[in-house]
Amino acid sequence: MSELVVDDLVAGYGDARVLHGVRFTVKQGEVCAILGPNGAGKTTLLRALSGMVRTRGTVTLGGTELSGRSPDTIARLGVAHVPEGRGTFMPLTVEDNLRLGAFVRRGRAEVDSDLDRIYTYFPVLKTRLKQAAGSLSGGEQQMLAIGRALMLRPRLLLLDEPSLGLAPLVTRELFRIVQAINAEEQTTVVVVEQNAHLALGIAQQAHVLETGRIVLSGTAEEIRADEQVAQSYLGYRV
């Protein structure tokens, strides 16, 4: 039984269609990587899943229909979206950023204990709690963005290019943590990533999106072994 089912998903901006019938599924607790060139519609796909753009087709999470619902309803149903460019609330403190992640939740004590859980993944955040989030480094902001998303206690975590603008070492660290989160919390993850190598390293399934269509699907190993993918996204020939 698949946790996330995306069927015949069409989405776009105004009259411009970007996704033309995307179809894939993700099993509960798995990591799914979406690869593809610039402008393929990867960001749009994540936005469609979290209700930020108008869609046709169906999206269900754990059997619950998501398509056609508003972003705040989808957040309440357990979808946390780390947007492209991190979406840091710059002037607010790190702590306020994290607490905003739990905006749709009630129960202060639970939220407080979840904050502590976030610090075990990202100890650096704990040392910066009262600092304006805009003064964090790029890597720290990305950690904050992921930590903030976890504050929702998501069933489904959507990550849009977490490696953007980060040093390779930091990126590797970040993916290691995402993998640990996935293992610990059994959170289903959809990750869009330019760094195909790292993404395939933590994913079970992967799909290649080109001009709004999925042109290749398979297990991470299959995708890694594909000659076309290797040339376009991994930078070497098989």
Added chain:
Amino acid sequence: MSGPTKVDDTTAAPAPARKRRSGTIPARWRWIALALLLAAAVYAPFQLVPFHVFQLTMVLVYAVALLGLNLLVGHAGQISLGHGAFFAIGAYTSAVLVDRLDVPYLLTLPLAAAVAFLVGFGLGVPAMRLRGLYLALVTLAIAIFLVPLLKRFEELTGGSMGLTLPKPVPPAWSGLAEDQWLYFLALGVAVLAFLVAASLLRSRVGRALHAVRDNEIAAEVMGVRLSSYKTLAFAWSAMFAGVAGCVYTWVIGFVSPDSFTVNLSITLLAGLVVGGLGSLSGPVLGGLFVMFVPSISQDINDAAPGVIFGLLIILVMYVAPQGLAGLAGRLIKKIPRKE
């Protein structure tokens, strides 16, 4: 399964130079300063001549209106060029209730607040779907429409002649003169308004407003319903403006359409920006600005007070881009402190 992986602080990121906790005044000092300010505010009307007491009363009235405008502009990141209209709605609600229905004036305060809130909510629903210049234009239109509207419903509003009202009589137990009584009414309302605004901003709602201001997309995926929070911010800020307008009516004892032209709306917004957006002291400084700078400009150059007023705004924004509140904050940080 492994436990949560820790990020090694040294490899995680090029850590920025650790700053001293970004410069807020310690809470204790803030309370002391606030208490002193309040003591001075209570003491002042017994030391000043009635005209100066009246001027301070008007500063408080404008401060309440700016406090509301600050919720919308400084905290929720939206703009309104029409807040004079909600000020007028509060003023007229109070005036009409007292004049036509003989409602005791103190009772008109909650009613004026409610009417301004409801009108703000009604106008906010469509207006808050717009942004930037479009929102500025639509709110400006609200202010422009109001004057002819007030003139039109003459039986209720007194038309262009306006309404003249009896001034509130200070109760005998207070032993206060009229100007002092009005001052304390305004002070009481202002303190209440500040407490309401401060607790609103500290709550989950305040955090949501800041999120909307700082990053709409991120706020939305976090589950903040943008249209609801923007509309609520608009309604609340209209409510504060309405409350200020109500106290204005008590103090001035006269309302007419020409007291609430577009000019008032623009002066309010200018006062807020000059006072300092997004801070709690900004509205008080802005209130001083709105009250005194137009008359100071008049003194400097009788022929073109508008020019002087405009130049003063430009000057303040040049010297203190964060407004007067920001300037004060910068000066306080310059004072050397023991670590």
